[in-house]
Amino acid sequence: MAPPYSNNGNSYGSSYSSRPYNNGHQHRQPFGSDSGSTSLFEDMRAIIANASRLSWRFWNERGRRMLLDALLSSARRLRRNLTVRRIFSFPHLLVAIWVVLLLWGERWVFHSEIEDCHWDKWENWPPGADPHHLIFVADPQLIDPHSYPGRPWPLNPLTYLITDNFMRRSYAELQGQFSPDTVFFLGDLFDGGREWKTAHGSFKDPEWGPHPEDEQKHLKRWNRKYGEAYWLREYARFGDIFLGPWVKAGALPDAGQKRRKLIATLPGNHDLGFGAEVKIPVRNRFEAYFGEGNRVDVVGNHTFVSVDTVSMSAASSEVAGRHNVENIFKPTEHFLNDAKWAKQRAVEKELRFLRGETLEPRYNHKIEDLEKADFKDRPSSGDGAPELPTILLTHVPLHRPKGTPCGPLREHWPPTKPPAGQTEPVFPDHRNAITVARGYQYQNVLGEEDSEKLVEKVGNVVHAFSGDDHDYCELTHSPKQGSVPEITVKSFSMAMGVPTPGFQMVSLYNPVDADGKPLGEAGKPTLQTHLCLLPAPLAIYFKYIYFGLSCVAVLALRAFLVPALRLSRFALDPEPAGTAGNSPVLPIFKAKMDDYDSEYGSPATGFSASRYRESGSGSHTRDRSGSFTPGVAKAQAARGASPSAAGEGKKAHKHHHHHQKNSGVGGGKWGWAAAAGGGGGHRGGGPKIEILGENEDFNYGGKWKAASRTKPRAVATVSVVVTEFWTTLWRVVWMAVGFYGWLNWRG
Known part of the structure; x- marks a missing residue:
């Protein structure tokens, strides 16, 4: 039996051609052989054909999807950037100042200087x-x-x-x-x-x-x-x-001009x-x-x-x-x-x-006597x-002579100041002179x-x-x-x-x-x-440098103030899982998902027996989000656990339902749509549980959330400052440099 993706033992894209021996067997002949005058041509044609087939196959299976995902991701990112809050933000205010400064330094200053x-x-x-x-x-x-x-x-x-x-x-x-x-x-x-x-x-x-x-x-x-x-x-x-x-x-020539x-x-x-x-x-x-x-x-x-x-x-x-x-x-x-x-x-x-x-x-083209010639013309x-x-x-x-001064308008070195009582320029004045x-x-x-x-x-x-x-x-x-x-x-x-x-x-x-x-x-x-x-070009570029350093300082200060004063963040939050451009690379089959649900519990209740273990001291356990699991309390009661432990299990069950309501599991504020017909079953194809990220203290949708229990607040704050500073700085840099490049490209 031939292996997958093979054709009678010859793999796709082979760079060898098969030719029969006299005894009927086949062999592979490399490029440049002397078996025929057209062997090299046939090999090249086969390579081109295989490359075309593989590229067409890639385009049909994954290429179009990747392109569509990239376009959708770009469109969605553009839509997220074209909001009123982001357009009229502080980094874009700095960009607007850069535009005015560059127009002055690359255009307007020439007009004003020459106009004088x-x-x-x-x-x-x-x-x-x-x-x-x-x-x-x-x-x-x-x-x-x-x-x-x-x-x-x-x-x-x-x-x-x-x-x-x-x-x-x-x-x-x-x-x-x-x-x-x-x-x-x-x-x-x-x-x-x-x-x-x-x-x-x-x-x-x-x-x-x-x-x-x-x-x-x-x-x-x-x-x-x-x-x-x-x-x-x-x-x-x-x-x-x-x-x-x-x-x-x-x-x-203009009016009044003879010639130009x-x-x-x-x-x-x-x-x-x-x-x-x-x-x-x-x-x-x-x-x-x-x-x-x-x-x-x-x-x-x-x-x-x-x-x-x-x-x-x-x-x-x-x-x-x-x-x-x-x-x-x-x-x-x-x-x-x-x-x-x-x-x-x-x-x-x-x-x-x-x-x-x-x-x-x-002068007429004729021969004249010198005495009769007319020279008046x-x-x-x-x-x-x-x-x-x-x-x-x-x-x-x-x-x-060496040291002859060039006068006060020479820029390299002004004239040497003459001694008191001397009205004539200092001579020789080698610094003010042409060498x-x-x-x-x-x-x-x-x-x-x-x-x-x-x-x-x-x-x-x-x-x-x-x-x-x-x-x-x-x-x-x-x-x-x-x-x-x-x-x-x-x-x-x-x-x-x-x-x-x-x-x-x-x-x-x-x-x-x-x-x-x-x-x-x-x-x-x-x-x-x-x-x-x-x-003066250096004076113009020094203004660019001074304002650039000021922008860095101001953006750094703003980045520190964002978590301190709970200011609106400029950096975008990561896109939700499952969207175009953020989808998993490997395919997910429905059969595997159903087996996982039947083996590890119903997603409607959030119960997963294999994720929790009974502790040796009889205490209850928590899941990753910090919620008690009611199934654990029932299991403890069935094995003869103490009434107090059972009571704790009931409290845990109530706490778990309260967490589901707040976190959106089963159709809450942050949840996903349930399957048609109700029942609380989750068949919408979305995540089974809300996974809280490392930066829970971030501003999500303009609202600040509580800090993560697994990450110290100081670390989250530093992450916010660094992300905000880099995002705003990069936005100002590439827009200002791009506008400067466009002005120079235009001449």
């Missing part, structure tokens, strides 16, 4: 002026694997998300509230842009500029995982954060590298997507000259005397040699646009050409000769703006550098080591006539600047 920087709150132009509004954004430096190479997997993506959302919200508010005419980025758009391999060209480190030792161990992985495709994703990420809000604010521009061509050392370590393929890729780093723009009747100073610095590096690095610095050198002529052409083009003329000179040049105030843009700040130093792929300030040459070749520089340092710095340079005032703009990112990020606002007002001659008073400044600070 509106143009009309700091501009000071003559009545009727129509200034051009411009904003500088420096060093967004998108966090990537190069930023924190040693961090584990969950922390890096979380850092990307939080820092990106901070810049996205700040920039969206900037565009929405200020609607600037022009936005300039001052380099370091990415943090590791120079590290991601290009699709074309050599990507090897030059022999004079290898990576430092702490990055050598990551080079192989970076070159394998992060190439051109990854850089393109970073380019799209930059566009999502900064170009998206700019387009949403309106690609077309967003210029992000200026490279930083994190985009290309610095000096002789710049890789040409990396620079070609950057310029292909953002534009040339050396350019001239006329904005607000001012000429902006952007210079790729990270490449220019290769000419003055120590390597230039030993190796050929002309391909790095020559493009910038050519641009600076023609910078004045490029400025004149850009100004003339802008004036033509303002006059409503053609943007380019019109050509751009003017030379000393008589119009000149607009020039603003120099460079990623790396201009040179200054003059250099290292692998960076240099804090340009070389002295490079700075002087830069100012001279650009010409007519009235102001300079730079980035790179991440903190604010304002100073006026020496006469050798044209006494140019310079502002180093704060980083826009919260991850650049500056507690309070920010950006620079510039208002330009320089009215000119049709020929470019100024109409304002001579000597009057044509630009005004204002530092606008973004929310």
